[in-house]
Amino acid sequence: MTKRRKIVLVTGVFPPGVGGMQNYYYNLSVHSKHDMTVIAPEYPGSGEFDRRLPFRITRGAFMREERADPSSWGRLLGQVRRTMRGEEPDVTIYGYVLIGFIGLLFRLFGGRRYVISTHGMDMLMFRRYIGLNAVVKLILRKADGVLTNSQFTKKLVEDYGVDSRRIGIVNPGVERIYDRRPANKDLIRQHGLEGKYMILSVGRLVTRKGHDRVIQAMPAILKQIPHAVYVIVGDGPDRERLELLARKTGVMDVVLFVGSVSGSEQVNDYYNLADQFIMVSRELESGDAEGFGIVYLEAASAGLPVIAGRSGGASEAVQDGVTGLLVDPESLEEIAGSVVRLASDAALRNRLVRDGYKRAKTEFQHEVLAAGFDQYIGRICALPATRTARRRLARESARENVRS
Structure with missing residues (x-):
């Protein structure tokens, strides 16, 4: 059994905020067997949420709309210092690479161990900026460990020269709420989906997710599946552009923008209405990329065949021809062809659903993933302490001897 360690997690996103990274850090904190303390941003309703947590949490105003706010990092540094003095953690994990600069400072001037947690896009977005890229490289190379969400992200970290x-790799996990359920007839009536072949996307409306490519492929899909409808669950800055694109493409009447829905249970209802799931994510020149894509496994967990873009970490979330299909996210022909193939080949569809469901329900449950996290942290903490850390521990031991 892995020795129980004391961990402080400093994260820029956390529930009651909504999103994949929020769930990632929450579930690691809940299911880890280590002693967890979390430092996270404030959200509306966070006080009530925190009272139900089985671990310690403190909140601070160091993010603005879930983006790093460097003007408040002095307060965050003080908050981390106070927490370290109170908890004396074996290691501190920083859930945003630039916030990890605080970990670098405590490493250099106190010998404190730190780990950076990365999700893919944060390893790409600073490469265009020479100064910031140099800082990111220093933070990563000096860290005791780097926690990644996929092999794709691990490769990006290795590109920075990290051993x-x-x-370590700890994939995101699937919430148990995502499962096979009877179709919600009220939703079918509400959206007029009776007799329709429903293609579903769930996710934030941003360019990398590929909603635009599916919309552009709809005319070709409709030629083969005249009763097809494309349902988009989620909202975001791309919505106006996507609605305009649907009108220009002439498919506005078969593209349904549901918007954001409240909670995982309602998302699961939409999964259980659909005939197949699609999200053809692509990597953008700006460095925006899908680090993993847990939504594919959520859909598989609800019994859907899935189509993903062959980009970023999606090829790890979806095993091509085994648990889903991978397509060139820029090829409208491949996108339309894969949708039609799943609709027409029952044997293929049933096999993908069976194997995708099994994988989601075994390899990607939070307890399994947290066990891997615990082992990784145990390995990092077992590394020899730095010379500075040894001196600090010796001073603390001497003070305890004087008190006794």
Whole structure:
């Protein structure tokens, strides 16, 4: 059994905020067997949410609309210092690479161990900026460990010159709420989906997710599946552009923008209405990329065949021809062809559903993933302490002897 360690997690996103990274850090904190303390941003309703948590949490105003706010990092540094003095953690994990600069400072001037947690896009977005990229490289190379969400993200970290032996992979997990359920007849009536072949996307409306490519492929899909409808669950800055694109493409009457829905249970209702799931994510020149894509496994967990873009970490979330289909996210022909193939080939569809469901329900449950996280943290904490850390521990031991 892995020795129980004391961990402080400093994260820029956390529930009651909504999103994949929020769930990722929440579930690691809940299911880890280590002693967890979390430092997270404030959200509306966070006080009530925190009272139900089985671990310690403190909140601070160091993010603005879930983006790093460097003007408040002085307060965050003080908050981390106070927490370290109170908890004396074995390691501190920083859930945003630039916030990890605080970990670098505590490493240099106190010998404190720190780990950076990365999700893919944060390893790409600073490469265009020479100064920031140099800071990111220093933070990563000086870290005791780097926690990644996929092999794709691990490779990006290795590109910064980080020793692969210090890099761990802990994939996101699937919430148990996502499962097979009878179709919600009220939703069918509400959206006029009776007799329709429903293609579903769930996710934030941003360019990398590929909603635009599916919309552009709809005319070709409709030629083969005249009763097809494309339902988009989620909202975001791309919505106006996507609605305009649907009108220009002439498919506005078969593209349904549901918007954001409240909670995982309602998302699961939409999964259980659909005939297939699609999200053809692509990597953008700006460095925006899908680090993993847990939504594919959520859909599989609800019994859907899935189509993903062959980009970023999606090829790890979806095993091509085994648990889903991968397509060139820029090829409208491949996108339309894969949708039609799933609709027409029952044997293929049933096999993908069976194997995708099994994988989601075994390999990607939070308890399994947290066990891997615990082992990785145990390995990092077992590394020899730095000379500075040894001196600090010796001073603390001497003070305890004087008190006694």
